Amino acid sequence: MLEVLNLECVRGERRLFAGLEFRMDSGEALHVQGRNGSGKTSLLRILCGLSTPAAGEVRWRGRHIARAPVEFRESLCYLGHKNAIKEELTPLENLLVSTRLAEEAMEGEGAQEALSALAAVGLSGYEDLPCKYLSQGQKRRVALARLVHERRALWVLDEPFVALDTAAVEWLSGLIGAHLGRGGLTVLTTHQEVRIPGAAMRALQLS
Amino acid sequence: MTGPVIGAVVSRDLKLAMRRRADIVSVLFFFIIVATLFPLGIGPEPEILRRLAPGVLWIGALLATILSLPRLFADDYQDGTLEQLALSPQPLALSVLGKVIAHWLVSGLPLALLTPLLGLQFDLDPEILGVLALSVLVGTPALSGVGAIGAALTLGVRGGGVLLSLLVLPLYIPVLIFGAGAVDAASSGLGTGVYFSILGALTLAGVFFAPWAAAAALRIALE
Numbered sequence: 001m002l003e004v005l006n007l008e009c010v011r012g013e014r015r016l017f018a019g020l021e022f023r024m025d026s027g028e029a030l031h032v033q034g035r036n037g038s039g040k041t042s043l044l045r046i047l048c049g050l051s052t053p054a055a056g057e058v059r060w061r062g063r064h065i066a067r068a069p070v071e072f073r074e075s076l077c078y079l080g081h082k083n084a085i086k087e088e089l090t091p092l093e094n095l096l097v098s099t100r101l102a103e104e105a106m107e108g109e110g111a112q113e114a115l116s117a118l119a120a121v122g123l124s125g126y127e128d129l130p131c132k133y134l135s136q137g138q139k140r141r142v143a144l145a146r147l148v149h150e151r152r153a154l155w156v157l158d159e160p161f162v163a164l165d166t167a168a169v170e171w172l173s174g175l176i177g178a179h180l181g182r183g184g185l186t187v188l189t190t191h192q193e194v195r196i197p198g199a200a201m202r203a204l205q206l207s
Numbered sequence: 208m209t210g211p212v213i214g215a216v217v218s219r220d221l222k223l224a225m226r227r228r229a230d231i232v233s234v235l236f237f238f239i240i241v242a243t244l245f246p247l248g249i250g251p252e253p254e255i256l257r258r259l260a261p262g263v264l265w266i267g268a269l270l271a272t273i274l275s276l277p278r279l280f281a282d283d284y285q286d287g288t289l290e291q292l293a294l295s296p297q298p299l300a301l302s303v304l305g306k307v308i309a310h311w312l313v314s315g316l317p318l319a320l321l322t323p324l325l326g327l328q329f330d331l332d333p334e335i336l337g338v339l340a341l342s343v344l345v346g347t348p349a350l351s352g353v354g355a356i357g358a359a360l361t362l363g364v365r366g367g368g369v370l371l372s373l374l375v376l377p378l379y380i381p382v383l384i385f386g387a388g389a390v391d392a393a394s395s396g397l398g399t400g401v402y403f404s405i406l407g408a409l410t411l412a413g414v415f416f417a418p419w420a421a422a423a424a425l426r427i428a429l430e
Contacts, residue, residue, distance in 0.1 A: 051430050073296040082287025088226040100215035101295050
């Protein structure tokens with residue numbers, strides 16, 4: 001489903017990687033590894049279509065992502081270093097706004113589903129508190145609620161475990177495992193030792 | 208379906224503006240102070256003040272708009288929501304259009320409502336005050352639209368605020384000329400139709416074409 005062909009990334013004067021090729025089918029996970037500055041985030045941003053590679057291409061379901069951007073973005077959920085939440089808005093408002101922006105039309109039970117997504121990430125009781133009063137880990141959970149709520153096929157997660165406590169790390173691993181079980185794809189970077197239950201993770205070493 | 212995304216961005220930005228009211232109020236106070244300094248500096252000579260009023264109030268409105276522009280995309284860029292807008296299946300230009308509309312609602316619209324009040328300091332007739340307010344009302348959406356291009360181009364640039372003014376102020380000249388021109392024409396007893404037609408055309412062009420250019424600039428800024 002996701003194919004990467006002869007990818008090359010140049011940042012400033014430095015070539016981070018070249019000739020990168022891999023292929024992922026449904027139910028697969030890819031763990032991008034490498035030391036700081038080896039181009040993990042750059043690779044993830046190219047996979048999402050935020051950056052353009054110096055050479056090569058990314059294909060989703062056989063089509064170049066730049067040529068069929070709508071089809072690709074409808075199946076993508078990207079979680080970057082930044083949480084993409086508004087400090088002034090409450091977790092519930094943040095989640096509803098991002099879904100309204102991501103989807104074609106509002107679904108009838110939008111608010112109810114958003115509440116259960118927030119409950120799933122362990123934020124029940126905090127729905128109506130502006131995000132600026134939340135801790136780092138709780139803000140990360142608000143961002144993660146999007147994964148539960150939007151149900152996209154391809155998850156691209158940049159350091160998703162940062163700021164999470166051990167229970168939440170366990171929960172997120174389980175969530176990724178369930179996603180892969182449903183036939184979803186996940187590309188992630190992390191420096192932590194993570195075990196995804198019920199799925200084998202392929203490793204991609206950038207050097 | 209294009210309605211929902213524009214509506215979603217407008218309502219989100221208005222909600223954010225309401226929770227950060229200081230931003231709106233400081234822009235309006237800037238406008239009030241600039242417009243008040245002129246009568247104080249020039250002295251109580253009604254003839255000169257009446258003559259200067261349209262230009263002074265219009266320039267005040269331009270500067271107040273410029274003041275509010277740097278934050279148009281900066282917050283979304285910093286907290287990562289801009290990336291998510293760029294990754295939405297909807298065209299980015301529609302989200303930008305939503306942001307332009309919201310920007311006008313919290314800057315252009317209140318400026319237009321304030322102008323007749325400030326015009327009183329310049330001893331303008333009620334009829335002229337009406338023309339002045341209307342010209343600001345019709346012209347300011349163009350300022351928000353064109354300003355969005357400048358804000359997108361200077362996103363992430365250090366000291367971008369000054370660069371933004373240098374980029375955008377020259378593009379505001381047509382709006383200034385025809386906006387102030389409408390008021391001048393009204394005070395000389397001439398028809399204002401032509402001026403308003405041109406202002407309207409500038410606004411339509413600014414609001415409908417600028418978001419596409421701004422969206423392209425934002426994609427470059429996100430690279």
